Amino acid sequence: MDRTLRDLVELEGEVPVWERVFTTSPLVLVGTREKNGEYDLAPKHMAMPVGWRDYFGFVCTPRHRTYHNVRRERSFTVSYPRPSQVLFASLAASPREDGGERKPLLDALPTFPSEKVEGLFLQDGYLFLECVLDRIIDDFGEDDALIVGRIVAARARPDYLRASDGDDGDLIHAAPLLAYLSPGRYAEIRKTFSFPFPANFMR
Template sequence: MESDKFVSLDIETSFWKRVFVVAPLVVVGTKEGEDYNLAPKHMAMPLGWENYFGFICTPAHGTYHNAKHHGAFTVSYPWPNSVTVASLTASPRQSDCGCGTDQPILDQIPTTDASLVDSIFLRDAYLRLECELDRIVDDFGDQSLIIGRIVAVHVHEEALRTSDQEDQQLIYDAPLLAYLHPGRFATIRESQTFPFPDHFTS
């Protein structure tokens, strides 16, 4: 690739849709009334090296109000072969208000209960986080950052790093799902060791 061939984009438009970027794909679970809600998110990540996790949401969605009202949420990292199930969690709610009160598709999605917070996980996920709400930071345009403190972590044994297995083999045997915004996904099975400089510490 030639390094000097750039196109400047208008920042007043949605320029993020003009280029692909790699992101995780997670499904956030929340308590909603007497039932539960699941929603896919790709603007989601650990916040630092301690037990904090955050994701971007909008006050127009039920997930925002559910997390704020009930003070907790879960995070499921789906296996690549569960991408269709993860996609179904974006199905429209029956509510006309846009904030969600009923998600009938959940009856068709395999889920499992969280152990410490009142919410659910996707059953077909390799990493599950249980979070208590720490804070909500509003006004990123129409979006907000929802931050949770992780109180429980569950990792499928096939995805767990151990000293007796090479990382490359682990990722090959238990591949990862990536979201390529906008609107594509990839299965990550091949990887290489990152070429850190000598004496680098994270």
């Protein structure tokens, strides 16, 4: 039966659209340098490449320290965790101590330093980006902002790299990806299919 608008549930009211259905996103850890010289890692799922070139963006808010750290230091790092590291991503969301200076549970995370910008990466992730701030676009909704950085260094685990003579499906099965299913769930992606692009399709 063909569906029309009358067959669908209209999503309206005070509850955001994104809390009414599940959507898939990456889950990354954004690393920044604090005002006191220490480092922070914060999980973000509204995160993505911005365009086809080397730019990366994520949504943040001035209510979070990450926003102010990036604005002040003009740089950030991005770690893509593997599915086995979802607990680490959860620990990175832990609250700060009284006074708001530190997240004590971050000390339990295995990390290593970045090279071209001030920051940390999550040990044993699969993709690591170092970014310098390109722009901050404020005032989405009440107080959300899009932070966009230009990638100045990128590294990946060898077992996650695509190869011209390899099968992408086999690669993802052997090196699964972590996806965040907003709101509040996650998935391990192992089984994938080639997208049926039309003949002569070009981006």
